[in-house]
Amino acid sequence: LIGFLAFKISFSRNQLAGVLVGLFGAILLIYMGSNVNPDQNYWYAGLVVIATILYACNANIIKSKLQEVSAMGIAAGNFAFMVLPALIMMFYSGALSSTVREGEYFMSSLGYVILLSIIGTCVAKVMFNRLIQISSPVFSVSVTYLIPVVGIFWGLIDGERFSVWQVVASGIILLGVYLVNKKRNASQS
Template identity: 25%
Template sequence: MPVASVLRLILLASIWGGSFLFMRLTANSLGPAVLIEGRVLAAALFLLLMSLYLGRKLQFISYIKHFFIIGAFNSAFPFLMFAYAAQTLNASTLAIINSTAPLFGAVIASLWQRERLPLKACLGLLVGMLGVSVLVGQQAMALGEQGLLAISACLLAALMYGFSANYTKVAPVVAPFENAHGSMWASVILVLPLLPFIPIRDPITLPISLSVLVLGVVCTGIAYLLYFKLVKDDGPASALSVTFLVPLFGILWGRLFLGEAIGLNTLLGAILVITGTVLVTGFSFKKKLRKAY
């Protein structure tokens, strides 16, 4: 992997890790629906400006069903689940549970293709789920029913990401930029009906508005562009390695900006989840290093 791609990979991981920080900062004030509507609307408008600048016309009606499927399972609903959980769980926990998406993706792929999971992948699933248990066990006991609901919401969001990853393999052939752009507008439409039912709790201040703007433009719009650039230049397998870096940045940003404690359960849970993901996906750091050098 070229140095430029490595730098993009680290930048992308730091941005996506930061998304959980911004959700944690704003979720309790805005509520999940308003927060995510602001996020996807900011991303959609940013990508619209990019499309006008690049002269790329979005054929939304032609692929409307496809965009709504991607928007629902890759953006709107998982974003809502994480925003709901961010009212209770800390940023590092959100980031680590998010990295279980490839585990769910492997199970869904096995069911979709009617193939048995290899023994190594089954072991990876067990290790990954053990990691989640270690990570959230103490919080679940401390937070009670609310904590269990938040953890369940995160796991459901990761499941949706896993489904979306498998859907894209059989979906209509649409350019990556148009996928990102179209799915964001679909997400805007999907989240909009929820706004009257989840009211804003606190006044919208300038810091909260800026946080939502950064979450939408940087953590969603720009992040998509970086990710699809990695996929195009280095392939999906290399881009997948961002999965292993996001929890590290989630923990780091949570510690630096929110003062979140980094307990033994956090570190051990992160290691187990990442190890499980490596086993399930068959990702090889050794092979990547050989290609890089």
Template identity: 30%
Template sequence: MNLLEPCLLAAIWGASFLFLRIAAPEFGPLALIALRVGIAALVLAPVLRSALVRSQLRAKAWPLLVVGISNSALPFGLFAYSTLYINAGLDSILNATTPIWTALIAAAWFQAGLGRQQLAGLLLGLAGVVLLVWDTVGAGIAGVPLAIATALAAAVCYGFAVNYSKRHLAGIQPLVVAFGSQLFATIVLLPLALPFWPRHAIAISTWACVAALGVICTGFAYILYFRLIERVGATYAASVTFLIPVFGLIWGALFLGEKLTPTMLAGCAIVLLGTALASGKFASRFGKHHNSLPQAFPSKIKINNKSP
């Protein structure tokens, strides 16, 4: 199996935390994310050439609005805020807890079954989060505890969006969900962002980060992800979630000089192991039947567990 595309996708999504870290202080979270989703909507707009896409967009306007808020507008904004206080590598690891929250929400709100392996994965993943943030919170730096909480809240939003979309958007073409969610996120965010629009000059390099967030990390990443699902299936494509923190840590260290501590690496390993258990990856690898829950990544929604 060709690993190039999954690695490329993980590298792109891992880089999104780097770009957020650079651009959020200049634009502020609201203006930055309004630009991100607006640019992504423009990149994905060519899907409107299809009459079927336009029909599905009209028929599912309300669920797409909910997904646009819960999978883009809100979590993107929360992550943008968190990068004002914590580094890109830590943010990318906290994002990797998404399948854990997905499983908890599925069990609590959508009456999904929760097996012993998943429960063990949830507890292990949460223990990894505690280890990961223990030193950071204990350092007593103002704003850091709230930033960690907002990053985890963003992952919770992704978990809700996955469950909601599975129930209300099943059978809808994936790129309809991709475009519709970005469109509605833009509609929601733009009026809120205008009062906070930066009044100072923005460096060209920062504008480049904004363009990269919208064009590459959102628009192009959607296209690449759904192409990957079509070619190799959703289960294999979902494995990219285990690579995102790796690239998040690498990009943060290379371009921002972020330090990789033993505690951070240990916490990352425990979180990913818990995520693998909670999402049923070990069972699926050995060919066992399981009721694994769908997973979500930054900037994407998976509708079901098989390729469309």
């Protein structure tokens, strides 16, 4: 929707239906989770909605304005822009206090954070940027609807309760992802 309204990027009816079905599934998943685990603060789900809107803006800017820039160049620009705020946050949060640095697991934890940032963030960001460039933004960002489904599994590992309605909501999300990709798959055959 943001691609159409702000960037004049067209989309199919299947893609619109898929986005709306997926959004409904995500809202249902959050609502049903709040019924099963009422002692949690669900206002943070609003941050996920804001992040999703910004994610859509990112994908559409890449598709409409940065098509000629390499995926690596886009990722480098993103991370260069984030360095100063990240450093400020790191120093003011106490993340590198002597208590933390002298902790028994500091070096191994730092190693895992570096590994995760290189593989899980940098490489994934370059691949995502390239995916946007060779496909549509709607197709590329449809995977974000899977994040709540993955969150359910992490919740199960953490001991949270889980309801049948959350399974239904997850199925609705997967249906939305299917609808977004339906036209693309049909045109490839």
